[in-house]
Amino acid sequence: MKIRNILIRCSIIGILLMCLSTAFISNHAVYAAEKASSEVNGxxxxxxxxxxxxxxxxxxxxxxxxxxxxxxxxxTDWEWV
Structure with missing residues (x-):
């Protein structure tokens, strides 16, 4: 039973860490794209x-x-339609 509980807890922690890292990578990619576009425009x-x-x-x-x-x-000035 203890091994099962440990495996469940490790799985939950792993899933949470994966979700957090995905969010961090997504935000970083958006920031990098915005920075690249602003560098192109000076x-x-x-x-x-x-x-x-x-x-x-x-x-x-x-x-x-x-x-x-x-x-x-x-x-513009007023135009007849």
Whole structure:
């Protein structure tokens, strides 16, 4: 019985250690990939500008205008759709 209990405990500890090491390796791989991409860009992180189309109805006709969520400014004039 004692040998069985020891084997069960060792198996549980082994499984836990394997899970922890997998999590550590995954996080390390993500960090390495982010670091490599920032080194390619000269240390600068490049993010795309986020935009959203805004719509309105004037005299029964639809218009749209592009709004920059990143900078908080209009990028276009009102256009008829």
């Amino acid at each position: 240390g600068a992180v490049i993010n795309a500008e986020q935009t959203e189309w805004k719509y309105r109805v004037v005299d029964g006709k639809l218009q749209k205008r592009l709004w920059s969520l990143t900078y908080g400014i209009w990028l």
